[in-house]
């Protein structure tokens with residue numbers, strides 16, 4: 465009898481844990497259906513009644529993502545992240561979550577607008593969520609990223625950049641697009657190794673040693689040229705150093721930083 469009760473409890477536990485994301489998945493399907501329906505109609509009166517007629521063309525497909533934003537979750541486990549992204553009240557999500565052991569979980573179709581970037585900009589792009597795919601790495605911000613996780617990230621980047629023809633320079637960190645507000649992925653993220661695999665940019669380290677900067681070199685222009693929002697220059701510098709000179713992160717540009725900036729302009 466005791467064993468039977470235990471069996472029932474185990475059954476309830478397994479069914480509950482299996483259905484843990486059922487509500488979120490049901491709402492996803494409902495929302496996707498609603499979005500599909502909204503594509504069928506073109507409202508002639510949506511822009512100040514200036515459109516007098518609608519004639520539907522058959523030549524179209526869905527818009528594609530053209531930017532990839534890398535994050536660390538700042539949470540304790542992948543399970544915690546899944547729950548956060550599945551709950552409606554959190555109002556946050558990401559297309560992919562990569563666990564410490566390299567497991568990749570997809571939570572949104574690549575073609576829908578995820579809620580991972582928040583306010584921010586990159587170059588002239590001021591709506592990062594509309595343009596991008598969000599990839600969250602399960603990491604608390606203090607620990608190194610595991611080999612398995614980075615390996616999975618590189619395979620995912622390969623798949624996404626090929627599928628959507630996303631250029632290397634359009635792979636950025638959350639801190640790049642939101643200086644002063646975000647510092648993920650942390651200084652431990654291996655940007656240089658990722659760039660060597662062909663994703664994201666890096667500078668030519670051989671040229672750094674003997675480089676003499678031109679007298680008229682403008683580092684603020686270089687930061688802007690790369691994509692940083694320089695309206696708060698100190699924050700932009702901090703984000704830049706977090707990515708390209710992560711052993712000397714500060715709000716000040718050194719001579720070495722200026723040389724890195726100069727060389728980075730060649731990579732875009």
Ligand SMILES: [Zn+2]
Pocket residue numbers: 534535536580638646648
């Ligand atoms: Zn983030």
